[in-house]
Amino acid sequence: MGEGSQRAQGPLAGVRVLELGTMYAAPTCGRMLRDFGADVVKVEDPGAGDYARQWTPMKNGQSMGFARLNSGKRSIGIDLRSAAGRDLVRRLAARVDVVIESFRPGRLEEWGIGYDVLRADNPGLVLTRVSGFGQTGPYRERPGFGTVAETGSGFAFINGWPETPPTSPPFGFADSIAGISAAMGTAMALYRKSRTGEGDEVDIALYEPLMFIIGDMLINYTATGTVQGRVGNGTGSASPRGVYQASDGKWLSIAASNQGIAKRLFEAMGRPEMIEDPRYATNAVRMEHNDELQGIVGAWVAARPRAEILAVLDKFEVVCSQVNDASDIVADPHFGERTLVELTGSEALGRVLTPGPVLHVRSYDGPRYDGVPAIGQHTREVLDELLR
Known part of the structure; x- marks a missing residue:
């Protein structure tokens, strides 16, 4: 044409x-x-x-x-x-x-x-x-x-x-x-x-x-006086979320940004009981214990190759992706x-x-x-x- x-x-x-x-x-x-x-x-x-x-x-x-x-x-x-x-x-x-x-x-x-x-x-x-x-x-x-x-x-x-x-x-x-x-x-x-x-x-x-x-940080400041700082790959608003390295050295992202996804992530990890744990039961308490929760998720990812992790997460409908470079993007169907x-x-x-x-x-x-x-x-x- x-x-x-x-x-x-x-x-x-x-x-x-x-x-x-x-x-x-x-x-x-x-x-x-x-x-x-x-x-x-x-x-x-x-x-x-x-x-x-x-x-x-x-x-x-x-x-x-x-x-x-x-x-x-x-x-x-x-x-x-x-x-x-x-x-x-x-x-x-x-x-x-x-x-x-x-x-x-x-x-x-x-x-x-x-x-x-x-x-x-x-x-x-x-x-x-x-x-x-x-x-x-x-x-x-x-x-x-x-x-x-x-x-x-x-x-x-x-x-x-x-x-x-x-x-x-x-x-x-x-x-x-x-x-x-x-x-x-x-x-x-x-x-x-x-x-x-x-x-x-x-x-x-x-x-x-x-x-x-990035306007949420301005609402937060004018409402509470809190100045948002740098949090790396986290959002500062939902947990667990971030970029993690698998056992083969490759990277992937996970975004358990709502309650349903967090529950499915814990199930995918073989830890369904975590959603009942007072430290991890809601997003508010997960944010309070974010560092330790990120450590748990990071350790689970680090024990397996990226392809295996992504396959499990896809099965449980957890929002995730491999971290792509230019060659990955061009090769992706x-x-x-x-x-x-x-x-x-x-x-x-x-x-x-x-x-x-x-x-x-x-x-x-x-x-x-x-x-x-x-x-x-x-x-x-x-x-x-x-x-x-």
Whole structure:
């Protein structure tokens, strides 16, 4: 099936997006929209392009991260530092449904292409704005990347073990969540437009979606004054839960996060009486005795190979998983059928696999990931199409 016919099936078929964003979060938003049928035109500096093209890891000069986020988009080269370039963006914005941008708040306004200006030309325009701290508030003008969001949101403080420093993740966690959230906000604004004909301005701060995810610690602090610390692989809210090493050195996770699963875990361990033990009968008392309970579960796991443990846990319907590395994921038939897709059209990378859409829609088979655009590759094509 060709790219055009697949795109026509998507829920966002016919939606045109102008992506002014660079690096990670805003292009993630663009990819989310493109995954479900939108035509995404990526505006890049004609010389340097998106800095994400320089990210490692690389193969034959092609950034793998850039390829993952930008496959299937069209690239046009426009110099936004020039008056002519900004005028061209304004004219293009009048012909699209969505503009995504990730400049520091106020920059578009300084350039004369802020929301009020773009909306005057295109009342139905959705302007999705991704920034470090949002378009409002005392910190609005501060620069921000994912690391700042991961530390400022509180995530890094609770991530790790009590004896280790606060830890940021080794990937674009905050950026990714912000990009997905920006796509959700864009979709909501497009829905509103379908009912009212009016566009909207969507404001995403990198830290806010991540702060939402860890929000229980804020409720806990304001309710009890307790500052949540680092608890390693535990949640601090349910027991037993964690990552354990089997006798063959391989790792697995167990999440006995409700009473039924905890009971089935004790049965799987051959210790059904533990659910009647006053120390382990409820989650509240299990948390009070978490260290000793984790020791019991850990010792049970450590006495057997991982495959044997997982087979027993599956039999008793205990929530569990092996701890996968990249090779495990690629070899797994479930992920191969449902999640991983082939990224093609890049001579530099060859045949590679990447995660596909983050959700599935019955009416839509999903896009192809065919072709990583060169800087400005589609400039003439897009200008002829939109401004002719």
